[in-house]
Amino acid sequence: MPRPLAATLRAAALAAAALTAFLLAPAIRAAEAVPAAADPALEARVMRVAEELRCLVCQNQNIADSNADLARDLKNQVREMLGRGMTERQVIDFMVQRYGDFVLYRPPVKETTWLLWFGPFLLFAGGLLVLFRKLRARQRALATPLSAPERLAASSLLAPAGSEDGGARP
Numbered sequence: 001m002p003r004p005l006a007a008t009l010r011a012a013a014l015a016a017a018a019l020t021a022f023l024l025a026p027a028i029r030a031a032e033a034v035p036a037a038a039d040p041a042l043e044a045r046v047m048r049v050a051e052e053l054r055c056l057v058c059q060n061q062n063i064a065d066s067n068a069d070l071a072r073d074l075k076n077q078v079r080e081m082l083g084r085g086m087t088e089r090q091v092i093d094f095m096v097q098r099y100g101d102f103v104l105y106r107p108p109v110k111e112t113t114w115l116l117w118f119g120p121f122l123l124f125a126g127g128l129l130v131l132f133r134k135l136r137a138r139q140r141a142l143a144t145p146l147s148a149p150e151r152l153a154a155s156s157l158l159a160p161a162g163s164e165d166g167g168a169r170p
Helices: 005-029 040-050 069-083 088-099 111-143 148-158
Strands: none
Touching: 040 069, 040 088, 069 088
């Protein structure tokens, strides 16, 4: 038995409303980010320090740009420490003491960070060395002349079909 027109329209309207709510939910939840500190000067200092500290989760972003929970926690800790009167240098020194030089977005070049600074160049040079050796070995292999049995096997494979030297390829 066919459904009445009113029931069909009601079901379509309900489906449209559900789809609209589903599509608009992220937009409704989104809001303009407000500064966490009431003092704009403090917030500017927080951002300066946050730009110097690496996100320990993302590792390729500073905590000012990261949305990771740990980055937000570290930024709040920086805000709290600056609010208590610590200088920017004292906050950075505290973070280095707690997390090591890796927390600095631009770590200093010193004995303990040599691998961090020069490791990528060493890996690149090692890769070039391996590539050079492989290419040279390949060139040597190609430059070696074929032996008599290899030459005979190659000529039998390359002979046209139906020739008298046994090359019966389709």
